[in-house]
Amino acid sequence: MSLLSVRDLTVKFAMRDQTVTALNQISFDVGRGERIGIVGESGAGKSITGFSLLNLISKPGFIAGGEILFDGQDIAKMKEAELRKIRGNRMAMIFQDPMVTLNPVLTIGQQMVETLMAHRKLSRAEAEQIAVLKLREVYIPSPEERLHQYPHELSGGMRQRIIIAIALLLDPQLIIADEPTTALDVTIQADIMELLLELCQSNKVGLILITHDLGVVSQMTERTLVMYAGRIIENGPTREIINDPQHPYTQGLINALPQQTLPGHKLKQIPGNMPALTDIPPGCPFSPRCSYATDRCRSERPRISRYGTVEVACHEVERLLKDEKKEMTA
Amino acid sequence: MTDINATREPGRLGRVWNSNFVYSFRKNPVAVVSMAIFLLIAAAALLAPWLAPVDPYDPSLFDIMDSELPPVWSDSGDSRFLFGTDDQGRDLWSAILYGTRLSLIIGLCAVALQALLGISIGLIAGYVGGRTDSLLMRLADIQLSFSTLMVAIIFLAVTQAMFGSETFNQYAVFMLIAVIGVAEWPQYARTVRATVLAEKKKEYVDSARVLGFGPLRIMVRHILPNSLSPIFVISTVQVANAIISEASLSFLGLGMPPSQPSLGSLISSGFDYIFSGSWWITAIPGVVLVVLVLVINLLGDWMRDVLNPKLYKG
Numbered sequence: 001m002s003l004l005s006v007r008d009l010t011v012k013f014a015m016r017d018q019t020v021t022a023l024n025q026i027s028f029d030v031g032r033g034e035r036i037g038i039v040g041e042s043g044a045g046k047s048i049t050g051f052s053l054l055n056l057i058s059k060p061g062f063i064a065g066g067e068i069l070f071d072g073q074d075i076a077k078m079k080e081a082e083l084r085k086i087r088g089n090r091m092a093m094i095f096q097d098p099m100v101t102l103n104p105v106l107t108i109g110q111q112m113v114e115t116l117m118a119h120r121k122l123s124r125a126e127a128e129q130i131a132v133l134k135l136r137e138v139y140i141p142s143p144e145e146r147l148h149q150y151p152h153e154l155s156g157g158m159r160q161r162i163i164i165a166i167a168l169l170l171d172p173q174l175i176i177a178d179e180p181t182t183a184l185d186v187t188i189q190a191d192i193m194e195l196l197l198e199l200c201q202s203n204k205v206g207l208i209l210i211t212h213d214l215g216v217v218s219q220m221t222e223r224t225l226v227m228y229a230g231r232i233i234e235n236g237p238t239r240e241i242i243n244d245p246q247h248p249y250t251q252g253l254i255n256a257l258p259q260q261t262l263p264g265h266k267l268k269q270i271p272g273n274m275p276a277l278t279d280i281p282p283g284c285p286f287s288p289r290c291s292y293a294t295d296r297c298r299s300e301r302p303r304i305s306r307y308g309t310v311e312v313a314c315h316e317v318e319r320l321l322k323d324e325k326k327e328m329t330a
Numbered sequence: 331m332t333d334i335n336a337t338r339e340p341g342r343l344g345r346v347w348n349s350n351f352v353y354s355f356r357k358n359p360v361a362v363v364s365m366a367i368f369l370l371i372a373a374a375a376l377l378a379p380w381l382a383p384v385d386p387y388d389p390s391l392f393d394i395m396d397s398e399l400p401p402v403w404s405d406s407g408d409s410r411f412l413f414g415t416d417d418q419g420r421d422l423w424s425a426i427l428y429g430t431r432l433s434l435i436i437g438l439c440a441v442a443l444q445a446l447l448g449i450s451i452g453l454i455a456g457y458v459g460g461r462t463d464s465l466l467m468r469l470a471d472i473q474l475s476f477s478t479l480m481v482a483i484i485f486l487a488v489t490q491a492m493f494g495s496e497t498f499n500q501y502a503v504f505m506l507i508a509v510i511g512v513a514e515w516p517q518y519a520r521t522v523r524a525t526v527l528a529e530k531k532k533e534y535v536d537s538a539r540v541l542g543f544g545p546l547r548i549m550v551r552h553i554l555p556n557s558l559s560p561i562f563v564i565s566t567v568q569v570a571n572a573i574i575s576e577a578s579l580s581f582l583g584l585g586m587p588p589s590q591p592s593l594g595s596l597i598s599s600g601f602d603y604i605f606s607g608s609w610w611i612t613a614i615p616g617v618v619l620v621v622l623v624l625v626i627n628l629l630g631d632w633m634r635d636v637l638n639p640k641l642y643k644g
Contacts (some may be wrong), residue, residue: 034526056540059459059460062574083542084542084543084544085542086542087539087540087541087542088540088541088542088543089542092540093537093540093543095533095537096533097402097533100532100533100534101533101534101536102534102537103538103552103555103556103557104534105556106551106552107557114498114543114551115541118541118542118543118547119542163537165608166541259578285444
């Protein structure tokens with residue numbers, strides 16, 4: 001049985017005069033120690049997916065349907081007290097901006113000790129020992145002294161390491177990392193990603209990496225979900241998705257990478273913008289921007305179905321696959 | 331290695347001394363002088379039982395023959411009475427020391443009560459939001475629509491009438507603390523709620539929720555410490571206000587009885603003699619009251635400037 005199994009998860013937001021569907025029946029699994037990536041444009045629903053996995057969607061949003069089975073228990077139906085036992089303890093989350101994620105008025109040590117003591121019966125001294133151990137694991141130099149420092153005394157990269165250490169404090173089974181390096185310098189980004197990968201592998205922790213950086217996804221994850229307008233449109237092994245994307249949107253995303261363009265040429269961007277959640281077209285949400293779109297695409301919503309190792313939500317994918325085969329044989 | 335660090339990093343005291351807060355204090359002469367005067371008054375009030383030559387609460391120690399003696403520096407002054415005596419022959423210097431003590435105690439305790447009520451209500455309203463928030467804030471609006479003095483006068487007058495002035499005088503300190511404390515909580519509640527609303531959106535709160543902390547812990551341990559600067563600022567203003575409220579009520583005869591005078595009741599008791607030439611009974615406690623309130627307000631002003639991120643420049 002997989003560690004996390006999301007079935008038909010739907011999240012809605014109650015706006016003043018209408019309800020907007022932010023996540024539309026998404027389903028995916030994360031195995032024990034498996035690392036998956038969630039990619040997509042801003043507003044595709046990546047971060048909402050991350051928050052809803054911990055049942056932390058705040059008003060006016062709410063989980064409107066579906067199941068989030070974590071180790072067999074449905075998080076979507078859990079009581080607050082049960083949820084608190086899971087949050088931070090068995091499932092941890094890392095946020096985008098390390099400058100604001102740590103509490104500015106508490107020292108690093110206070111924050112780590114508090115987290116430990118909230119979930120485990122430990123003395124302060126024991127908790128401090130574990131904190132030092134974890135800080136050493138994320139390569140923080142002289143961790144004993146860091147415990148007495150405040151977040152503002154540390155650099156961004158250092159803070160993100162500390163946040164990773166806090167996420168790992170209670171040996172969770174799954175870490176949700178929501179664009180963990182977006183706010184950092186490029187040079188530090190690689191370091192942090194490497195560290196995260198190393199820790200996940202050595203501790204056998206599952207990882208859900210939310211990002212818009214396909215390069216990071218290809219290095220870090222085994223499987224990738226591509227999201228568009230609150231839906232999963234492609235789900236498969238990362239290597240397949242990067243090398244041979246099936247959905248026209250994924251193809252567009254990969255073609256838009258600067259590496260795919262010769263120097264001096266225009267980037268091959270996908271025309272148009274993602275539709276606002278308030279007016280998603282009736283058929284395939286990507287159809288207005290898709291060069292393969294037919295009348296069927298514009299009227300009938302494609303269901304996600306399996307083609308080999310990949311799941312794709314596209315009416316035209318079969319025809320595209322056939323064309324591809326013809327090209328190969330010809 | 332530790333030695334290098336020790337020389338590079340000053341101790342905790344050194345860090346406090348060099349912090350922005352203390353630095354701007356040291357560089358601000360008004361703040362330093364105000365603080366010095368405030369500490370002087372506070373120390374004198376605290377040490378009243380040792381500093382005062384006589385116990386002003388014990389009428390058996392007064393001699394009616396000494397009544398209305400002017401301060402020592404005027405021609406007919408008596409060297410035993412530094413600031414002269416009042417109509418009963420009570421040493422004014424002792425009475426002022428004890429009175430200041432009472433005024434400060436009532437002011438501080440009333441503000442502590444206000445803060446306790448206001449901060450808890452503000453935190454809950456801001457953090458929980460929705461209907462709870464609306465309900466609590468409307469309560470605050472209602473409370474604010476009555477002026478503090480009006481509420482206090484009605485409440486104190488009714489209790490005085492109900493229990494008789496004997497019992498009332500016995501519990502006057504607690505009554506004053508309660509009534510001033512309860513009347514002004516919305517000041518705190520509103521300020522705290524506003525900061526909580528701003529703080530609640532910050533990511534460290536999300537991250538605290540993600541770590542599995544309960545709402546109470548997030549409110550008290552994470553949001554409250556981040557909302558302290560406005561609380562400090564209003565606290566100083568509120569202490570000054572509470573002292574004035576107490577003095578006003580005592581002046582109106584609804585506060586401390588003349589047998590246990592606070593600054594307000596001293597001013598009040600001397601008021602009857604001001605036209606007969608005994609100006610000092612009213613004037614000297616009045617000056618003490620004005621100076622006390624002034625320095626607290628000046629300190630509050632300075633603190634507001636330091637803690638206001640909009641005015642703060644590197």
